Amino acid sequence: MYDWRLLENGLEIPAVTYADQPYIIRCNDGAWLCCVTTGSGEEGAPGQHVSTCRSTDGGKSWEKPVPVETPGDVENSYAVLLKAPSGRVFVFYNRNSDNVREILSHDRQEVITRVDSLGHFVFKYSDDNGRSWSRERYDIPFRLFECDRANVYGGKLCFFWNVGRPFIHNGTAYVTLNKVGEMGRGFFQRSEGCLLASPNLLTADNPADAAWETLPEGETGIRPPEGAGPVGEEHCVVPLSDGSFYDTFRTIAGHPAEAYSRDGGKSWQPPQFMRYADGRPVKHPRAANFVWKCENGNYLYWFHNHGGRFIALDPYVTYEDRNPVWLLAGIEADSPEGKVIRWGEPELLLYSDDPMIRISYPDLVEENGRYFVTETEKNKARLHEIPAEFLAKMWRRAAGETVEPEAEELDWRAEEFRFPPFLDRNCEAVNRPSVRTRNGYALRFELEAFAAGTLFDHTGPDGRGERVELLPDGRIAFYLSDGCGGSTAVSEPLPDCNAGRLTVNVDGGAGIVSFVWNGRFLDGGDFQQFGWRRFDPQQVPRPNPARAATGAGVASLRIYARPLMTCES
Incomplete structure (x- = not known):
């Protein structure tokens, strides 16, 4: 079964070997223009450079890449694009x-030969x-901060890079910059952010005449929240x-941070950990996290939905587990200080069957009501279309609307009841091997009381089948077996022990079990790094004579023939 979320189903974007930050803008002639940091070696290797390519058919094909700098020149990396109104x-x-x-x-104890995040911040243009x-x-001058002057070279050599999309506000062009104060453990050992603002770049006939201001004002940039460590x-x-x-922005505390400016970036309110609408912190490792403002005025946020206190155990572990990708929908809300973004619950966006693949550095493209994201696993960059209805449901739920699932219901009381299989046979091949169906299902319980024990049982005498239990400490356990092998997934304790709605989503495409309680995605909290749990979909469909049954405390159960979105749960 085709699954649009599967990484390998994306359309490839041209690169050499290494491929990073595939960012796209729509040009005035209707073409898409994509910039990529690429090279024949791994990330940071000599010869790394920026190239661009055009597509006139929505990313289905691409013209020959054009290098921004002369090939073989010094390292040039981490490009972002901005289109002026002209x-x-x-x-x-x-x-x-x-x-x-x-x-x-x-600490002057190590010589580092990776030199792609230093030097000069520059730009070119295309007409x-x-x-x-x-x-x-053209070099962009930027003001030295305290972190620059305190680096090992006293600010005579500066360390920095950029991943954020530039934007235009009231005729001023803004470009983000990540300043690095210390290189060492974890590569970037201390970092903070700033904005470079030009009031006349968009109108100057000669780009050399553009004036630039470094924001915020003062000696420090946008730093991580107190207690989050030195990386922001x-x-x-x-x-x-x-x-x-x-x-x-990302931190090494296991949570992303957020900050608001009410004066055009000149000053910022104290950064805080990013939070859901109900106040609990969002979890995220040391990986790219992106926010996009969409044409409809709503927002999307790309992240990896795990972390917490477990992330800080090792500076290199913090970079791991960038598969799968999750998405939040955001809408604006009022606060005493001004507008804020209120974030909804996580939805799974993209995945690879290989759990070690790292998916990152995306961009969002909108065209004629359609939505596309780019991403890279660092050796292949791809483009994926996101169904518009998928996002519409997320925004509706974030706005407080009820989203009912439009999905086939299964009659679990029937004598011949079976869940959709995760495997099938390829009968066209001589050896008839297995093929992943990428099926899944969801069990949606209405619980009338907290009663520890079995909530649902469809297991035979040898344990084959499926079972859901409410454990005495409030955790939910899901068991799956084909009689030969199986998987167990256990949630964090439920946030309350009252009546409510519990949904167990079993996603055979991504191989992930997730739990939703009264509309809240259980992300593991302080109990687990991962609230979502991997399971093995290599389950052979075998006969199961058991009849399905529910346990005490279950007022009703509905089983759907696909995993539900969190917003439907």
């Missing part, structure tokens, strides 16, 4: 203009919709409808 396109990127070949760690780039490049990076900023700016 149609001129700017590409901003790091450039190791001084050809620095090695640097010292902050032909990305078919070619200006011969001249990969800032992503969007303007809200009242002119406020919203910034989200």
Whole structure:
């Protein structure tokens, strides 16, 4: 069965070997223009460079890539694109203009030869919709912060990079920049964010005449919340409808951070951990997290939906587990200080069958009511279309509407009841091997009381089948077996022991079991790094003579022939 969420079902974007930050804008001639940081080696290897390519058919095919700099020149990396109202396109990127070949760690105990996140922050422009780039490049001057002057070179050499999408507000162009104060443990050992703002870049005939201001004012940038550690990076900023700016960025505390500016980036309210509408913190590792403002005025947030206190155990472990990708829908709400974003519950967006694959550095493209995301696993960049109805349901639920599932219901009381199988046979092949169906299902309980014990049982004498239990400590356990092998998934304790709705989603595509209690996705809280749990979908469909039954405390049960979205649960 085709699953649009499967990573390998995306359309590939051209790159050499390494592929990073595949970001797309729509040009005035209707073409899509994509910039990619690429190279023949791994991330940070010599020869890393920025190239762009155009598509005139919505990403189905791409023209020959165009290098922004002369191939074989010094490292140029981590590009982002901005289109002016005139149609001129700017590409901003790091450039190791001084050809620095090695640097010292902050403690001066290590020589680091990766040199792609230092030097000069520059830009070029295109007046032909990305078919070619200006011969001249232009340095963007930025003001030194305390973290720059305190680095191992006293600010004479600065460390930085960028991933956030530039934006235009009241005629001023804004580009984010991640400043690095210390290199060492975990590579970027101390970091903070800022904005580079130009009031006349979009109108200057000669880009060299553009004036630039570094924001916020003062000696420090946007730093992580108190107690979150020294890392606050990969800032992503969007303007809200009242002119406020919203910034989200990654930390090493197991939670993303957010901050608001009410004066165009000159100052920022103290950063806080990002939270759901009910106040609990969002969980996320040290990975790219992106916020996008959509044409309908709503917001989307890309993240990985795990973390918490478990993330801080090791500086390199914090970079792991970027598969699957999850999405939040956001809507604006009022606060005493101004507009804020109120975030909904997680929905699974993309996955790979290989749990070690890392999916990251996305962009969002909208065209004629259709939505697309890009992503990279660092050696392949791809484009994926997201069904518009999938996002519409998320925004409706975030706005407080009820979203009922439009899905086939299964009669679990029937004598021949069976769940949809995860495997089938390929009878066209001589050896008739298995094929993943990518089926799934959902069990939606209405509980009338807290009664520890079996909620649902469909297991035979040898344990084959499915069972859901409410454990005495309030956790939910799901058991699955084909009589030869099986899986168990256990949730965090329920947040309350009252009557309510429990949904157990069994996603045979992603191989993930998740639990939703009264509309709240159980993300593990302080009990588990992962609220969602992996299971093995390599379950052979075998006869099961058992009849399904519910236990005490279950007022009703509905079983659906597909996993439900969180907003439907």
